[in-house]
Structure formats: C-alpha cells, structure tokens
Amino acid sequence: MLSPVSEQTKVVLTEADIPTHWYNIVADLPTPPAPPLHPATDQPLVPDDLIALFPMGLIEQEASAERWIPIPDEVREVYKLWRPSPMYRAYRLEKALGTPARIYYKYEGASPVGSHKANSSVPQAYFNKIAGRTRLTTETGAGQWGAALAFAAETFGLKCDIWQVRSSFEGKPYRHAQMEVFGAWSIGSPSETTEIGRKLREQFPDTSGSLGMAISEAVEAAVKDPNASYSLGSVLNHVLLHQTVIGQEALKQLEVFGEPKLDYLFACAGGGSNLGGISFPVIRENLEGRQNTTIVACEPKAAPSLTEGEFRYDFGDTAGMTPKLKMYTLGQNFVPDPVHAGGLRYHGMAPLVSHAYHEGLVKAISVRQREAFEAGVLFSRAEGIIPASESNHAIAGAIRQAKQAAEGEVILIGVSGSGLLDLPAYTEFLSGEMADS
Amino acid sequence: MLSPVSEQTKVVLTEADIPTHWYNIVADLPTPPAPPLHPATDQPLVPDDLIALFPMGLIEQEASAERWIPIPDEVREVYKLWRPSPMYRAYRLEKALGTPARIYYKYEGASPVGSHKANSSVPQAYFNKIAGRTRLTTETGAGQWGAALAFAAETFGLKCDIWQVRSSFEGKPYRHAQMEVFGAWSIGSPSETTEIGRKLREQFPDTSGSLGMAISEAVEAAVKDPNASYSLGSVLNHVLLHQTVIGQEALKQLEVFGEPKLDYLFACAGGGSNLGGISFPVIRENLEGRQNTTIVACEPKAAPSLTEGEFRYDFGDTAGMTPKLKMYTLGQNFVPDPVHAGGLRYHGMAPLVSHAYHEGLVKAISVRQREAFEAGVLFSRAEGIIPASESNHAIAGAIRQAKQAAEGEVILIGVSGSGLLDLPAYTEFLSGEMADS
Numbered sequence: 001m002l003s004p005v006s007e008q009t010k011v012v013l014t015e016a017d018i019p020t021h022w023y024n025i026v027a028d029l030p031t032p033p034a035p036p037l038h039p040a041t042d043q044p045l046v047p048d049d050l051i052a053l054f055p056m057g058l059i060e061q062e063a064s065a066e067r068w069i070p071i072p073d074e075v076r077e078v079y080k081l082w083r084p085s086p087m088y089r090a091y092r093l094e095k096a097l098g099t100p101a102r103i104y105y106k107y108e109g110a111s112p113v114g115s116h117k118a119n120s121s122v123p124q125a126y127f128n129k130i131a132g133r134t135r136l137t138t139e140t141g142a143g144q145w146g147a148a149l150a151f152a153a154e155t156f157g158l159k160c161d162i163w164q165v166r167s168s169f170e171g172k173p174y175r176h177a178q179m180e181v182f183g184a185w186s187i188g189s190p191s192e193t194t195e196i197g198r199k200l201r202e203q204f205p206d207t208s209g210s211l212g213m214a215i216s217e218a219v220e221a222a223v224k225d226p227n228a229s230y231s232l233g234s235v236l237n238h239v240l241l242h243q244t245v246i247g248q249e250a251l252k253q254l255e256v257f258g259e260p261k262l263d264y265l266f267a268c269a270g271g272g273s274n275l276g277g278i279s280f281p282v283i284r285e286n287l288e289g290r291q292n293t294t295i296v297a298c299e300p301k302a303a304p305s306l307t308e309g310e311f312r313y314d315f316g317d318t319a320g321m322t323p324k325l326k327m328y329t330l331g332q333n334f335v336p337d338p339v340h341a342g343g344l345r346y347h348g349m350a351p352l353v354s355h356a357y358h359e360g361l362v363k364a365i366s367v368r369q370r371e372a373f374e375a376g377v378l379f380s381r382a383e384g385i386i387p388a389s390e391s392n393h394a395i396a397g398a399i400r401q402a403k404q405a406a407e408g409e410v411i412l413i414g415v416s417g418s419g420l421l422d423l424p425a426y427t428e429f430l431s432g433e434m435a436d437s
Numbered sequence: 438m439l440s441p442v443s444e445q446t447k448v449v450l451t452e453a454d455i456p457t458h459w460y461n462i463v464a465d466l467p468t469p470p471a472p473p474l475h476p477a478t479d480q481p482l483v484p485d486d487l488i489a490l491f492p493m494g495l496i497e498q499e500a501s502a503e504r505w506i507p508i509p510d511e512v513r514e515v516y517k518l519w520r521p522s523p524m525y526r527a528y529r530l531e532k533a534l535g536t537p538a539r540i541y542y543k544y545e546g547a548s549p550v551g552s553h554k555a556n557s558s559v560p561q562a563y564f565n566k567i568a569g570r571t572r573l574t575t576e577t578g579a580g581q582w583g584a585a586l587a588f589a590a591e592t593f594g595l596k597c598d599i600w601q602v603r604s605s606f607e608g609k610p611y612r613h614a615q616m617e618v619f620g621a622w623s624i625g626s627p628s629e630t631t632e633i634g635r636k637l638r639e640q641f642p643d644t645s646g647s648l649g650m651a652i653s654e655a656v657e658a659a660v661k662d663p664n665a666s667y668s669l670g671s672v673l674n675h676v677l678l679h680q681t682v683i684g685q686e687a688l689k690q691l692e693v694f695g696e697p698k699l700d701y702l703f704a705c706a707g708g709g710s711n712l713g714g715i716s717f718p719v720i721r722e723n724l725e726g727r728q729n730t731t732i733v734a735c736e737p738k739a740a741p742s743l744t745e746g747e748f749r750y751d752f753g754d755t756a757g758m759t760p761k762l763k764m765y766t767l768g769q770n771f772v773p774d775p776v777h778a779g780g781l782r783y784h785g786m787a788p789l790v791s792h793a794y795h796e797g798l799v800k801a802i803s804v805r806q807r808e809a810f811e812a813g814v815l816f817s818r819a820e821g822i823i824p825a826s827e828s829n830h831a832i833a834g835a836i837r838q839a840k841q842a843a844e845g846e847v848i849l850i851g852v853s854g855s856g857l858l859d860l861p862a863y864t865e866f867l868s869g870e871m872a873d874s
Contacts, residue, residue, distance in 0.1 A: 009452060009518060012449045081446060113821070174858075180867050181867070384548075385518075386615065420551065426614050430614075
C-alpha cells in the first residue's frame with residue numbers, strides 16, 4: 001500500500017502558458033552541426049533540393065539558425081486541445097522506491113493521439129496547408145506517428161495517406177483503426193500502390209515489411225504528386241524544433257513546483273524528437289549557467305545508436321533515397337530486434353541530438369526491454385498512468401538514478417506517451433514470456 | 438477543414454478546486470425515494486443486511502440523507518492524479534455542425550483508467566481499507582469498472598479479484614491486460630472458482646457468460662470471505678454519490694467560461710452512475726431556481742430501461758441474489774443485444790436516477806448504435822478525442838439538439854470515457870458492418 005500524500009501532485013498551467021515560440025538549439029550550440037548532404041552529389045543540401053518533399057515553411061525551419069521561431073496562432077489554437085501538458089510529482093513512485101530524490105514527470109500521453117507526436121504533426125500539417133499542398137504521405141511503424149499525422153491532417157483539411165509496415169498493419173488493428181477514425185487512408189507496406197512497393201513484393205514475396213520500405217513508398221508517392229508533401233515524425237531539425245514546447249513548459253512547471261534546480265533529466269530516444277523536445281530548452285539553461293542538469297538519453301539495447309554506433313554521415317532510410325545526415329548510426333542496413341518499443345527501433349539518431357551528444361551536452365544509456373517494462377509496471381502501479389513502451393526506457397533510467405540518489409536530488413522523467421495501445425506487450429512481460437532484447 | 442479559433446478552449450481548474458464534499462441528492466428530492474427491499478422478506482433493508490457485502494462507511498453513504506458528505510483527504514489525494522477533469526468548448530464541433538449553439542464537454546477519459554469509473558473505485562477501496570477489509574471482489578463486462586477497481590485496490594494495498602464475462606475476457610485482451618498491470622487477479626466467468634460458477638458451467642457448458650453470472654460469482658466469493666467486500670461500479674446510491682464530483686466541477690467550469698446559464702445537459706446512462714454524477718448537482722441548481730437546465734439521459738436502444746421499461750421493484754442481478762430496487766427495469770432476465778457500449782447493457786437503472794426521471798427532473802431518449810458511432814466519428818474528427826462507445830450516445834443526443842438549437846443556446850455533454858480501447862468497434866462502424874441495434 002502506498003500511503004497518500006498531501007502536497008500538490010500536478011501542475012497543469014493555463015492556455016496562456018503555451019509557448020509562443022519554438023526554441024532552436026542551433027543558435028546556441030558551441031559548434032555548428034554538420035550540414036545534410038545531397039545523396040547523389042555529397043554536396044551540402046540547398047533548400048530547393050527539398051521542395052519536392054516539404055513545403056518552404058518547414059524547409060526554412062530545417063535550415064534556420066534563429067534562436068526563437070514563432071508558433072503560428074493557428075497551431076497554438078490546436079495545441080490548446082491538450083497543451084500545456086501536465087507535470088506530476090511522482091510521490092507514490094518515490095515512496096515505492098524509498099528514494100531520497102524528488103521525482104517529477106512530464107506527461108505527453110494526454111494528447112488526442114496519446115503521444116508527443118502531435119506536437120509536430122500539427123505544425124507540419126499547418127505549413128503544408130498554407131503552402132497549398134492538399135495531401136500528406138508518410139510511413140509509420142507501430143502507428144503513433146501515423147495516428148498523429150492523421151489527426152493533424154484532418155484538422156487542417158488535408159488528405160493523409162499512410163504506408164504502415166505490413167506486420168504492424170495486420171497485427172496491431174487498434175492503431176490502424178485510430179488512423180481510420182481520423183479519416184486517413186492506410187495500407188500495409190510493401191503494397192501494390194507504388195513502383196517500389198511492387199518491386200519489393202516481387203523481390204521479397206513473404207516480407208513482413210520494414211520502416212525503410214514504407215519510407216520509400218511514402219517518398220515515391222509524394223514526389224510523384226505535386227500537390228503532396230512527405231511528412232516525417234522525427235530525426236529532422238524542424239521536427240525536434242516543434243517538440244521544444246515540452247521542455248519550455250517543463251521548466252516553467254518546475255518553477256511552479258518550487259524547484260529552482262534540476263539535477264537529472266531522463267528521456268527515451270529513438271529518432272530523437274522526444275529527447276530533443278524536452279532537453280534542448282534545458283541544454284540552453286545549462287549553457288547559460290542557470291542549470292547544471294545531467295541529461296540522459298535512454299535508448300533500447302536493441303537499437304543503441306548513441307551508445308554503440310558511429311558518428312558519421314549515413315542515409316536516413318534503408319534504400320538510400322534520403323539526404324545523408326551526420327549522425328550516430330548503426331548503419332542504414334541495421335535491423336533491430338523486434339522489441340515492443342517500435343518507436344525506438346531506428347538505426348540512427350537525429351543529427352541535432354547526435355551533435356549535442358558528441359559535444360558532451362547529453363549523456364546516454366541503453367536499457368533492455370525487460371528492465372524497461374519492470375519499470376513501467378512499477379510506475380503504473382504507483383502513479384496510475386500506464387506508460388508507452390518507449391517511455392518505459394526513460395523511467396528505467398530514472399529509477400537507476402533514484403536508487404543511488406543523494407538527499408533532495410531532483411529528477412525529471414519525460415513520459416512521452418500512453419501505453420493503453422501497448423497493453424499486449426505488458427501482458428507478455430507479466431507472463432514472463434518477453435525476450436530480454 | 439475546420440478553421441482555427443482564438444478563444445479559450447478548455448478550463449482545467451487547479452487541485453484546490455477538487456470538491457471537498459460529495460453531493461447527496463436524497464436531501465433535496467421533492468419526494469423520498471423508495472427503500473431497497475430484502476430479497477427474502479420484502480422488508481426495507483437495514484444496514485446490517487449489507488455488512489457481509491460492504492464496509493460500514495459505504496453502507497452509511499448508501500442510506501444517508503445528508504446533503505453534503507465529506508470526501509476524505511486520502512481520497513482527494515488520489516483524485517489529484519486526474520481531477521479536476523478538463524472541460525472543453527467544442528468550437529470545432531460547433532463549426533462542423535453549423536450550429537448557433539455553444540457546445541461544451543466535460544471529459545472523464547483522462548483518468549488513469551480512461552473513464553469516470555475511478556471516481557468511485559477510489560473511495561470504495563479507501564472505505565474498505567479503513568474498515569480492515571483486505572480483498573475486493575467484483576464483476577466486469579467490457580472491463581472499464583474492473584480496471585478502475587484494480588487501480589484503486591492497488592493504490593490502497595488491497596487484493597482485487599475480478600470475474601469478467603467470459604466472452605469479454607477472451608475477446609478483449611487489452612482491458613484484461615490493464616487489470617493485470619494494476620496487479621489484479623481476473624478470470625473468465627463462469628469459472629471453476631465458485632460453487633455457482635461450477636454449477637453454471639455444468640448447466641450451460643458452452644455459455645459465453647453474462648454480467649448476471651459474473652455478479653453471482655463475485656458476490657459468493659465476498660460472502661464466503663470475512664476479509665472481503667463486494668464492489669459495484671454503478672446503480673447504488675453511494676456510487677452515484679461519488680460521481681457527483683463531475684457535476685460540481687462542471688458548474689464551476691461553466692462559470693469560468695462565462696456561462697451563467699446551461700440550457701441542455703446530455704449524458705449517457707446505463708446503470709446510471711455517469712448520468713447521476715454529472716446531473717445531480719445541476720438538478721440541485723434547477724430545484725433552487727438558479728438554473729433551468731433540461732437534463733437528457735441518453736440510453737442505447739438495445740437497453741432502453743427509462744424509455745421503455747417499467748418503474749417497479751426488481752432484482753439488481755439475473756440470479757435474484759441482490760436486494761430488490763425500485764427502478765425502471767426491463768426485467769431481471771432481459772438480455773440486451775450485444776452492442777459495443779458494454780457499459781450501458783444493463784436491464785435496470787439506478788434507483789436515484791429512476792426516481793428523478795419519474796419526478797420529471799430528468800428526460801430520456803434512446804439512441805441506436807450506428808447513430809451513436811456516427812456522432813463519435815464526427816466528434817473525433819472535430820475535437821481529436823476519440824470517445825468511449827458509451828459516451829457516443831450522449832454526443833448523438835447533443836447533436837440532435839444542436840441541429841435545432843436557438844441562437845446562443847448552451848449545451849453540455851458528459852463525455853464519460855476514452856474510446857482508445859473501443860477502436861475495433863469504430864472499425865466495424867466505418868466498414869459499414871455494424872448492426873444498427
């Protein structure tokens with residue numbers, strides 16, 4: 001039994017506290033990050049190289065060195081549906097652990113789609129809308145990004161076509177249904193709807209699909225339709241930029257909780273958008289001497305790009321169709337074990353996170369999935385919220401630290417999403433049948 | 438495309454605004470409700486008749502005529518995990534409907550278990566804990582109540598044993614997993630774990646189970662164990678009492694939105710706890726002349742107890758083991774069509790809601806499930822939140838009214854839960870395969 005508590009449990013803030021600007025860490029990095037390269041020429045990209053894929057508003061953000069980029073009113077209005085997201089003091093988790101630390105968590109799972117992904121899908125849809133594009137194409141694995149983009153496209157009246165890795169499309173009907181409710185068209189990939197899809201099906205008739213294949217289909221569809229854009233849910237600068245609303249709100253909420261000093265920040269990292277979003281505003285505080293926070297990226301042991309990869313130029317996709325990005329990578333052909341945290345199964349890491357890690361501004365650990373789910377179950381039983389498979393990696397990292405914490409240490413966990421659609425993975429863990437990848 | 442808006446979208450309030458008391462409508466009803474009767478003697482129940490099933494704290498609430506019943510601090514502390522629940526202005530839904538009405542919705546789906554059920558499971562677990570009981574037994578259909586009680590039992594260190602209708606236990610693995618994550622034991626009913634269960638399995642070897650059977654098993658288990666109590670998720674006075682936090686918060690939130698006058702309130706009604714919880718504080722406003730709100734209970738056409746039932750004494754369960762309650766009922770043997778809104782498939786209606794309806798304080802309509810899901814899809818696409826199957830009935834009722842509303846009419850919808858675990862039902866609707874029960 002966890003005894004009750006009598007202090008403030010959560011800080012929600014008001015709609016007036018939704019950030020008015022996104023924070024661009026490029027303006028503050030001690031050294032400039034390496035530019036993306038054209039896949040054919042190995043020359044630094046110019047904005048025009050991307051115009052077939054993205055609207056100019058997003059391309060400008062991708063290349064910007066401005067510190068603060070205004071959030072359009074139309075985007076802030078949609079953010080109001082779930083932002084500011086709540087921050088909780090994890091009293092019951094602290095008691096369950098017997099830690100002398102004070103633990104807080106910032107929860108993104110209360111967004112309409114259940115994860116932080118909507119923070120970027122909404123501005124992506126908006127900038128496409130004002131550029132006159134009428135259709136978005138994307139890939140999705142487990143479906144969190146697909147659902148977020150479907151919601152955003154519906155909100156701004158755009159068509160949304162989603163290629164979902166076939167094994168997930170067939171095996172995870174809930175996410176697929178969520179995209180349908182928001183009016184999106186989706187299909188298992190590889191499919192008969194694209195040239196590359198037909199080629200892949202001929203070549204690998206029994207394939208269950210992969211993110212790399214689905215990206216290729218979505219990119220082909222966008223390039224062939226002048227009214228369409230391709231949308232990506234992580235990795236790129238503009239995606240991480242949009243996610244900085246998380247970290248900005250978090251700093252304000254810690255202030256309301258009366259915590260001037262944050263010692264540790266734990267966030268899960270796959271492509272890097274969640275980690276970047278919550279940590280970049282904190283890195284700025286560190287760089288300006290207002291904080292001395294240790295930021296820890298928590299990767300799955302199955303896709304340990306920061307902890308075991310190389311820092312070099314690599315393609316963002318398997319087929320080598322995307323620009324080359326300077327990042328920590330396990331290689332474009334690396335196929336992670338089929339762990340449940342589908343959102344973290346990426347061979348590389350966002351260039352901005354990679355750069356920050358290389359500069360020593362971020363640390364990293366890797367976590368096996370049984371430790372992650374053990375942490376998730378403990379968290380659920382203490383706090384009531386069942387976290388997403390991905391978020392469990394951050395909770396596991398925080399628990400490691402809480403067990404050795406000094407009196408009064410302050411730990412913040414980024415809980416990036418809800419685990420309600422991950423419940424079968426919890427069953428697998430509780431029954432003892434989960435592989436310890 | 439739904440164009441953006443520029444006004445306040447939601448009112449969340451702060452933890453200090455969580456009600457300090459539950460509101461007991463018995464104190465204000467123009468005529469006293471009829472008492473429950475002992476099933477064997479047909480004499481009015483006395484508190485001792487219930488002591489094998491419930492702790493004295495809850496029995497006292499069941500029989501109380503006090504207007505305000507204090508919420509223990511220990512319960513308010515747990516409420517802080519999700520209360521106050523948010524109220525939204527449905528700007529985008531209004532635009533999609535082209536209605537001159539102003540539509541608001543109070544959303545209970547952000548609770549840790551995804552529905553309003555936690556408002557009562559938490560105090561039920563608490564009053565059992567302080568009475569020294571160590572184990573709770575209950576039944577559940579689709580699993581919303583089971584998950585809520587599992588969460589509450591874990592929070593107060595109680596064992597929780599759940600008999601779930603076998604067809605749901607086997608066919609809805611997500612809810613079942615949710616109960617497991619919170620540490621509850623659950624089994625498909627009828628089971629080999631009780632006398633009545635074994636008897637039923639012998640008698641009906643191929644049965645897929647029913648709520649009536651599962652209640653019988655949970656009651657038998659509680660009665661046979663002096664350390665155990667039985668817990669119910671709706672129907673009884675004390676359950677509706679706990680849910681009045683919803684309506685109290687809603688009145689305050691309308692005030693913050695600058696709405697002195699509420700014209701219509703729509704809420705779904707199965708056993709009656711959601712409808713009672715949001716409407717009883719509004720009925721008080723009506724009775725005292727501060728409001729003139731039309732309150733509309735929205736039932737499924739498949740279980741139309743208010744709109745097509747009789748107002749008479751009936752048993753709460755199929756087997757006739759419970760006290761007799763004066764209520765609108767379709768008869769203890771009535772078996773509703775297998776509609777997706779499992780939480781509304783009850784043959785009767787809470788005695789307090791029945792009484793209020795009989796007195797003309799509440800109106801009622803019935804809604805077929807295709808109209809309900811059509812409303813749910815429209816709501817999802819406008820507001821981002823995918824509502825529970827049950828809540829869709831209230832949304833459908835509100836949409837009927839919004840389409841014929843006068844300029845400036847104010848409509849409030851009680852959205853009792855999240856539909857993330859109901860997504861397969863949405864797929865069935867969108868594919869055109871849903872029966873119109």
